[in-house]
Amino acid sequence: MGENAQTRWWRQDGVGYVVIDNPPMNVLSDVNRRGMLEALGEFQRDGVRAVVLTGAGDRAFCGGADLKEEERLTPETVQQFLRRGQEVNRTIRELDAPVIAAINGWTMGGGLVLALWCDLRVGSTRAKLGAVGVKVGLMASNVQLARLVPEARARDALLTGRTLEAAEALAWGLLSAVVPPEELLREATAWARRIAARPAALVAEAKRALNRALEPEPGA
Amino acid sequence: MSDPVRVAVEGRVGTLELDHPPLNLLTDPVRAALRAALDDFRARGVRAVVLTGRGRAFCAGADLRDEAALGPEAARARVDADEALCAALAGYPGAVIAALNGPALGGGLELALACDLRVAARAATLAGVGVALGLVVSTARLTRLCGEAVAKDLLLTGRTVGAEEALALGLVAAVVDDAALPAEARRWADTVASRAPLSVQANKAALVHCARLPLAEAVAWERGEWARLQKTRDHKEALEAFFAKRAPEFTGA
Amino acid sequence: MLLTGRTFDAAEALRLGVVTRVVPAARLDDEARAAAELIAARPPLAVRAARRAIARVRDLAPAEALAEEHEHVRRLLRSRDHQAAVAASVARRAPVFTGE
Structure with a gap:
C-alpha cells in the first residue's frame, strides 16, 4: 500500500490496484510515472497475482501527457521524459502478473498508450479512446495499436484521431467487456480474480510466451 | 474518348472519380490518369484524397x-502497372479514402485495399476474384489489413461480401445509404485533412516500417519520431491552440 | 483469452475474427460443404499459391510480401488454367480447370 501526490496503490486478496489520481483529466505527470513504477515494483516483490x-473519478482513465510539463521540455529533458514513459510500459509488460486496465472514461494520447501496454482492458460505458497524435502534431500508440488490432482499424484510429466509444472499442476487441460505470471496478476485479485463481507460475509463463509470440520470427 | 477519370480539388481535399462505364475497368488510360492526378495533388499539397x-x-x-x-507478356506488364498505381496510392503523403459506391472486384478490390480507409455505400460489394482467374491477388494487403482468417476466407473462395459484412470483417470503416x-x-x-500533416505522414510510414520489427526496435523508432515531431511548428501550434481553447491551424511544418 | 482461459461464444468469435461467418446450427454442415466446394472449384494452383502467400505475410515486411505475391502472379499468368479462365470469361462460358 502506498501513495504519492497523484497516485494511490494497495493490494487486496492477491490483486494489486493502482489509481492515477490527477484530476480533472488524470493527465500523466512524472509524479504518476514514478508512482506507477513504485507500485508495480512492490507488487512484483510481493507476488501479486493480477493488477x-x-x-480516479468517472471522467477520465488518463488524458495523456501533461501538456504543460511537455511544453517545458528541452532537448536535454525530452529524452529522459521518453525514457521514463517507456520504463513504465516495459515494467507493465515484464511484470509476472497480468495488468488489467479498467477504462473508466477518456483515454487519450499517452493514456491510450498506457492502456494498450496492459494485458487486458475492460471498460465502462463512459470509456472513450482516442489516438490523438495527429490532432496535436505528434505520434504515439502507433506501435501498440498496430499489434493489437488489424491494420485497417489501426489506420482508421491513427490517421483520423477520432474518438472510439466503448461499444466500438468492444467490437474492435480493444475492450474485452463493457459494463455500467458503477460496476467497472467490480468487473475488473472479477477478471483479476479469475486470473489470480490460476497457478501464478503458469500465468506468468503464458504472459511471457504471448510476449514472445508477438515478436517476428528471427530469420523468417 | 472522354477523360476516364474525373479530377477535382476542393480546399485541401482532392477527388478522383473513375469514369469508364459501365464497370470502371482498369485500363492503361485509367491508370495513367490516376497516376498523373496523384502527382498533381502531391505537388499542390492536397492533404486527403x-x-x-x-x-x-x-x-x-x-x-x-x-x-x-495481347497475351501473357502484356498481362505481366499490366500487373506491374497495377502495383505501381497501388504503390502511388499507398505512398501518398496524406490519407487516401476509397468511397465504394458499387462492386470492387479483383484489381478493383486491390485498389481499395491500397487506400488508407474504405467507406461503403449499401450497394457496394467486394470480392477477391483473382482466384477464379487462376491468379493470386490481395494476399499481402488483405492479410495485413484484416488478418489471416478473413484473407483466407475471401481469397480462397473468391466469394462476394456485401457492405454490412465488409463492415463486420473490418474491411470498411463505415457503411451509409447510397446517396x-x-x-x-x-x-x-x-x-x-484537418490533422497535422507531418503526423499523418509519420503514422503512415510507421505502419509500414515497424510492421516486422521486434517490439523494442519499433518502440525506439516511435520514440525517435515523437522527439522529431515534438520540435515542429505544428506541434507548438497545437499546444498554443489547446491552451487558448481554439482550433489549431496546421501548415505541415 | 489465453491469460484468463475463459470460453467465448460464436458471436464474440466473429467479432474478434476467430471465425469469419456464423450460421444457424442446422445449416452448419451445408454451409461448410458449400465453402469447401467453392474452393474445390477454383484453379488448384491459385488456391495453393494464395494459401502459401497468406501464411507468409506475418513473417515478411509489407514490401517483401507484395514482391512474393507478384512472383506467384508472374508464374500463374503462364498457367493453362489462367489462360482457360481468361478465354472462358471473354467467351462468357464456364471454364474447365485441369490444375496445370
Missing part, C-alpha cells in the same frame, strides 16, 4:  | 479482353 490499473 | 467510381461500379478490375488479345456516400467520404477526408 488493476484505473483512473 | 477520395477515390471513387462513377455509375454503378467502383472498379471491377482489369479488362480481360486486353489480355485475351449519402459522397458526403460521408468527404467527412472522413476533411477530418484527416
Whole structure:
C-alpha cells in the first residue's frame, strides 16, 4: 500500500490496484510515472497475482501527457521524459502478473498508450479512446495499436484521431467487456480474480510466451 | 474518348472519380490518369484524397479482353502497372479514402485495399476474384489489413461480401445509404485533412516500417519520431491552440 | 483469452475474427460443404499459391510480401488454367480447370 501526490496503490486478496489520481483529466505527470513504477515494483516483490490499473473519478482513465510539463521540455529533458514513459510500459509488460486496465472514461494520447501496454482492458460505458497524435502534431500508440488490432482499424484510429466509444472499442476487441460505470471496478476485479485463481507460475509463463509470440520470427 | 477519370480539388481535399462505364475497368488510360492526378495533388499539397467510381461500379478490375488479345507478356506488364498505381496510392503523403459506391472486384478490390480507409455505400460489394482467374491477388494487403482468417476466407473462395459484412470483417470503416456516400467520404477526408500533416505522414510510414520489427526496435523508432515531431511548428501550434481553447491551424511544418 | 482461459461464444468469435461467418446450427454442415466446394472449384494452383502467400505475410515486411505475391502472379499468368479462365470469361462460358 502506498501513495504519492497523484497516485494511490494497495493490494487486496492477491490483486494489486493502482489509481492515477490527477484530476480533472488524470493527465500523466512524472509524479504518476514514478508512482506507477513504485507500485508495480512492490507488487512484483510481493507476488501479486493480477493488477488493476484505473483512473480516479468517472471522467477520465488518463488524458495523456501533461501538456504543460511537455511544453517545458528541452532537448536535454525530452529524452529522459521518453525514457521514463517507456520504463513504465516495459515494467507493465515484464511484470509476472497480468495488468488489467479498467477504462473508466477518456483515454487519450499517452493514456491510450498506457492502456494498450496492459494485458487486458475492460471498460465502462463512459470509456472513450482516442489516438490523438495527429490532432496535436505528434505520434504515439502507433506501435501498440498496430499489434493489437488489424491494420485497417489501426489506420482508421491513427490517421483520423477520432474518438472510439466503448461499444466500438468492444467490437474492435480493444475492450474485452463493457459494463455500467458503477460496476467497472467490480468487473475488473472479477477478471483479476479469475486470473489470480490460476497457478501464478503458469500465468506468468503464458504472459511471457504471448510476449514472445508477438515478436517476428528471427530469420523468417 | 472522354477523360476516364474525373479530377477535382476542393480546399485541401482532392477527388478522383473513375469514369469508364459501365464497370470502371482498369485500363492503361485509367491508370495513367490516376497516376498523373496523384502527382498533381502531391505537388499542390492536397492533404486527403477520395477515390471513387462513377455509375454503378467502383472498379471491377482489369479488362480481360486486353489480355485475351495481347497475351501473357502484356498481362505481366499490366500487373506491374497495377502495383505501381497501388504503390502511388499507398505512398501518398496524406490519407487516401476509397468511397465504394458499387462492386470492387479483383484489381478493383486491390485498389481499395491500397487506400488508407474504405467507406461503403449499401450497394457496394467486394470480392477477391483473382482466384477464379487462376491468379493470386490481395494476399499481402488483405492479410495485413484484416488478418489471416478473413484473407483466407475471401481469397480462397473468391466469394462476394456485401457492405454490412465488409463492415463486420473490418474491411470498411463505415457503411451509409447510397446517396449519402459522397458526403460521408468527404467527412472522413476533411477530418484527416484537418490533422497535422507531418503526423499523418509519420503514422503512415510507421505502419509500414515497424510492421516486422521486434517490439523494442519499433518502440525506439516511435520514440525517435515523437522527439522529431515534438520540435515542429505544428506541434507548438497545437499546444498554443489547446491552451487558448481554439482550433489549431496546421501548415505541415 | 489465453491469460484468463475463459470460453467465448460464436458471436464474440466473429467479432474478434476467430471465425469469419456464423450460421444457424442446422445449416452448419451445408454451409461448410458449400465453402469447401467453392474452393474445390477454383484453379488448384491459385488456391495453393494464395494459401502459401497468406501464411507468409506475418513473417515478411509489407514490401517483401507484395514482391512474393507478384512472383506467384508472374508464374500463374503462364498457367493453362489462367489462360482457360481468361478465354472462358471473354467467351462468357464456364471454364474447365485441369490444375496445370
